[in-house]
Amino acid sequence: MIEEIPQLFIKDDLVLLLNVAEVQATIRHMKTWKSHRSREYFGERIALYFAWLGWYTTMLIPAAICGVMVVLYGLIYFESNQITQLFDHEGTVVFAMFMAVWATVFLELWKRARAKSVSLWDLCHWDEDEEELVLELIYNPDVTVKEYQHSYKRITIVILLACILVTVIIGLSLGIVICRVIAAVAFTRSVSEFLNDHARSIAVMVGAVLHFFTILIMTKINRKVAKMLCDLERPRTSLARENNFSVKMFTFQFFTMFSSIVYIAFFLGRINGHPSDYVRIAGQWRLEECHPSGCMTDLFIQMAVVMILKQILSSCVQYAVPSLTYQWKKYNKKNTDNDVKDATTKHWVKNYNLNHVDSFSLFNEFLEMAIQYGFTTIFVAAFPLAPLLAFLNNLFEIRLDARKMLVLQRRPIPRKAKDIGIWVRLLEVVGVLAVIGNGLVISITSDFIPRLVYKYGYGPCAFRNSSYVNCMMGYVNSSLSVFYVENFEQTEPKDDGLKSLGFQVTYCRYRDYRTVGDYQYSVQFWHIFAARLAFLVLFQNVVICIKYFVAWFVPDTPVSVRNNYLKKTFMRLQKELKMSTEIPGYSNTNEWKNRSTDV
Numbered sequence: 001m002i003e004e005i006p007q008l009f010i011k012d013d014l015v016l017l018l019n020v021a022e023v024q025a026t027i028r029h030m031k032t033w034k035s036h037r038s039r040e041y042f043g044e045r046i047a048l049y050f051a052w053l054g055w056y057t058t059m060l061i062p063a064a065i066c067g068v069m070v071v072l073y074g075l076i077y078f079e080s081n082q083i084t085q086l087f088d089h090e091g092t093v094v095f096a097m098f099m100a101v102w103a104t105v106f107l108e109l110w111k112r113a114r115a116k117s118v119s120l121w122d123l124c125h126w127d128e129d130e131e132e133l134v135l136e137l138i139y140n141p142d143v144t145v146k147e148y149q150h151s152y153k154r155i156t157i158v159i160l161l162a163c164i165l166v167t168v169i170i171g172l173s174l175g176i177v178i179c180r181v182i183a184a185v186a187f188t189r190s191v192s193e194f195l196n197d198h199a200r201s202i203a204v205m206v207g208a209v210l211h212f213f214t215i216l217i218m219t220k221i222n223r224k225v226a227k228m229l230c231d232l233e234r235p236r237t238s239l240a241r242e243n244n245f246s247v248k249m250f251t252f253q254f255f256t257m258f259s260s261i262v263y264i265a266f267f268l269g270r271i272n273g274h275p276s277d278y279v280r281i282a283g284q285w286r287l288e289e290c291h292p293s294g295c296m297t298d299l300f301i302q303m304a305v306v307m308i309l310k311q312i313l314s315s316c317v318q319y320a321v322p323s324l325t326y327q328w329k330k331y332n333k334k335n336t337d338n339d340v341k342d343a344t345t346k347h348w349v350k351n352y353n354l355n356h357v358d359s360f361s362l363f364n365e366f367l368e369m370a371i372q373y374g375f376t377t378i379f380v381a382a383f384p385l386a387p388l389l390a391f392l393n394n395l396f397e398i399r400l401d402a403r404k405m406l407v408l409q410r411r412p413i414p415r416k417a418k419d420i421g422i423w424v425r426l427l428e429v430v431g432v433l434a435v436i437g438n439g440l441v442i443s444i445t446s447d448f449i450p451r452l453v454y455k456y457g458y459g460p461c462a463f464r465n466s467s468y469v470n471c472m473m474g475y476v477n478s479s480l481s482v483f484y485v486e487n488f489e490q491t492e493p494k495d496d497g498l499k500s501l502g503f504q505v506t507y508c509r510y511r512d513y514r515t516v517g518d519y520q521y522s523v524q525f526w527h528i529f530a531a532r533l534a535f536l537v538l539f540q541n542v543v544i545c546i547k548y549f550v551a552w553f554v555p556d557t558p559v560s561v562r563n564n565y566l567k568k569t570f571m572r573l574q575k576e577l578k579m580s581t582e583i584p585g586y587s588n589t590n591e592w593k594n595r596s597t598d599v
Contacts, residue, residue, distance in 0.1 A: 043414025044121060046405070048114065049362060050398070052420055053369065055113055057394040059106045063099060063376070063387035070095045070384040087384050088296050088446050096381040096438035097543055103377050103431035104547040107424065108554040114419055115557045119564060123418040128239050131416065146236050158229050162248065165225050166255050172214055173259035180207035181285050200291065204298055208305035211260045215310065222252035242359060243422040249363075250370060250426055257371055261306070261379060264298050265437075265445050274512060274519050275483040290511065295445050296382055303383035307375050311393040314368060319400045322355045322408040354410045361412070365401060366423050369394075373427060377434035381441045435543045443536040447479075453528050454478055478524070480509035482516045 039047035074086035118124055136143045183206050187199035195202060226248040235241040269290035273279040278286045291297035375383075376390045405412070442448055454475050456462055461471035484507045513525030 039121065041414075042405070042412065043416065044123065045415045045417040046362060046412065048117070048417055048420055049365060050402070051113065051117060052110060053365075053394065053398050053401070055110050056106070056369065056373075057391060057398060059102070059109070060376070060387050060391040060394065063102055064391045066095055066098055067380070067384035067387045087300070087382070088294065088448060090448070092381050092384070092446070093442055093448065093539075095384060096442060097539070097546075099377055099380045099387075100431070100435045100438065100543045101546055101550060103427075103434055104550045105554070107427060107431065108551055108556065111424075111556040112554070112558050115561050118418045119561045121418075123416065124565060126416060126418055128416070129237060132237050132239070148236055149234065151234075154232055154234070158232055161225070161229060161232075162251070165222070165252060169218060169252070169255045170259050172218070173211075173263060176207050176210050176214065176260055177263060177288075178281060178285075179210055180204065181281060181288050183207070184288055185285055200288075201301070203288070204291075204301050205305060207260070208302050209309075211302070212306055212309045215256055215306075218256045219253065222249060222256065226252060238359070239421075242363070246363060246366070246422050247426070249367060253367065253371055254374065257306070257374070258378070261299070261302055264295070264302050265379065265382070265441055268298055269295050269511070274481075274514060275508075275510060276487050276519070292511075294447050296441075296447070299379065299382040299441070299445060303375070303379055303386065307383070307386060307389060311372070311389065315393065315397060315400060318364070318368075319404055322404055325355050326408045351410055355408055357410050357412045361409070366420070369397075370423060370426055370430070374430050374433075377430060378437040379441060380434070381438045382445065431547070432544075435540055435547070439536050439539040439543070442539065443532040449532045449535055450479060450528050451475060453524070453531050457527060458524060477509075479511060479513070481512045481514040481519075481522075482507050483510060483519075484516075 038050060070091045071086050073091045074089055077089075133145070180203050184199050184203035187195045187202055190196055190199070226245050229248055230241055230245045233244055235244055268288065271279060272287035272289060280286050372390050372393070376386045380386050451472065455471045458478055459471050459475065460469045460473055485505055513522045513528065514520060515522050
């Protein structure tokens with residue numbers, strides 16, 4: 001019976017952790033004993049990961065509901081064939097502010113939940129550096145202390161190398177832009193009527209797919225470079241090494257994921273020039289324009305393709321690779337169960353044949369969730385369904401991670417921890433970037449500000465107040481500038497439309513706010529520019545103030561935990577004071593105390 005205990009223990013924990021993964025999806029079932037039981041098998045570090053993932057998934061529920069409501073609002077109140085009308089409206093501004101505040105509330109409430117678990121585990125004053133010193137002394141009593149080091153030369157080299165890699169990543173994003181331009185030209189010249197009619201949209205999708213495969217390739221390169229830079233820094237402890245690696249890897253992955261998205265959000269259609277003075281690549285291919293319905297459509301497509309592909313394929317790969325590796329080892333393993341009679345030894349052999357686990361195994365899970373958190377918050381104004389997709393993905397992610405760690409991988413060495421480490425700071429940085437990103441998307445990429453300026457400054461309602469007048473009547477024409485076809489460049493011989501269209505065309509319209517003839521920015525453009533700038537400053541300052549107020553209003557540590565710690569400290573001091581009375585020199589100590597009081 002004693003020999004069967006390890007197997008029963010593993011089986012019991014398998015059922016237990018899968019149940020934990022299910023019930024941690026709701027706040028009311030997130031009790032400390034569930035994290036405590038998973039902690040007994042995996043250790044505090046992995047237990048905190050599952051607790052954080054469960055809490056994050058739970059907090060995605062209100063965000064997902066609000067995102068769906070934003071899209072439904074667009075479906076109900078906007079009768080238009082433009083896809084941007086689904087999320088480019090007044091509700092988007094409120095939703096962007098909500099998500100910025102949501103990011104702060106999520107982190108503050110997580111800190112409170114973490115504090116409860118850490119207090120229950122009695123790890124409030126646990127120090128990882130001190131524990132590493134203890135372990136070093138246990139293994140080698142003659143070991144010398146590895147002191148802190150700071151080399152400006154090494155740090156400068158690390159920064160320069162990191163900047164070089166970031167520059168390469170941005171260059172690859174520009175390469176994707178060039179590929180998208182060439183693809184659009186090729187589809188336009190295609191004999192297929194479908195490709196010809198939808199050349200612009202198909203080129204955007206092709207660019208999104210290329211971006212996804214670039215992410216897969218650069219992830220491998222980023223990992224190797226991050227490890228090399230960590231070796232160059234020579235951190236003192238393994239914890240410092242993990243933190244340094246996490247910051248570098250997250251930074252590289254962030255640029256890899258969002259460089260192309262930043263270009264589409266803030267540069268697409270704004271640096272391509274105007275008729276008779278277009279910006280061309282190699283003097284031949286024009287830079288691409290935004291979608292006819294607006295640049296938000298391009299950003300929506302890019303976000304949707306990258307996020308859906310990344311989540312689906314990443315989840316499949318992260319589970320399929322360990323599963324196939326396990327099956328292959330099981331089929332070709334050298335150590336067979338028939339050679340081992342003892343039940344305990346058989347279990348050890350079975351565990352040895354599982355997939356290898358190292359310190360980066362948990363890092364991969366955190367990195368995936370941190371990048372997802374960025375997609376969920378930074379550009380959520382352009383893709384309100386991002387929280388819903390993240391929530392659905394995490395429902396499977398938390399179960400796949402539990403099964404992978406219990407069934408497909410070796411049991412990791414339990415490690416103590418009282419928080420999720422550097423990831424809290426990285427998530428806080430993402431929260432600040434969410435305020436900046438969403439403010440820029442609404443003020444620059446969205447047509448929300450131009451519509452407001454037209455409605456109250458140039459439209460029918462600007463001159464008369466009547467409920468029977470459509471205030472947006474004529475908005476499309478006001479957003480288009482005039483260009484006379486006789487001024488077309490590189491047209492030999494001149495074609496006024498009779499040959500290509502069958503009727504004469506004297507002018508055409510394009511999206512911009514420019515005057516006729518000299519193509520300078522119009523007065524309406526400067527009014528819109530001032531309104532965009534004013535909204536950006538107001539939005540970011542208001543949201544930042546709300547975020548800091550929420551962070552101050554919600555304490556990181558619950559009062560019950562603080563009081564519990566206060567009582568424990570008081571009892572400890574009482575015990576030490578009682579023990580001090582038994583020391584022979586207590587009277588001298590008491591006299592010193594009286595003298596110090598008199599002073």
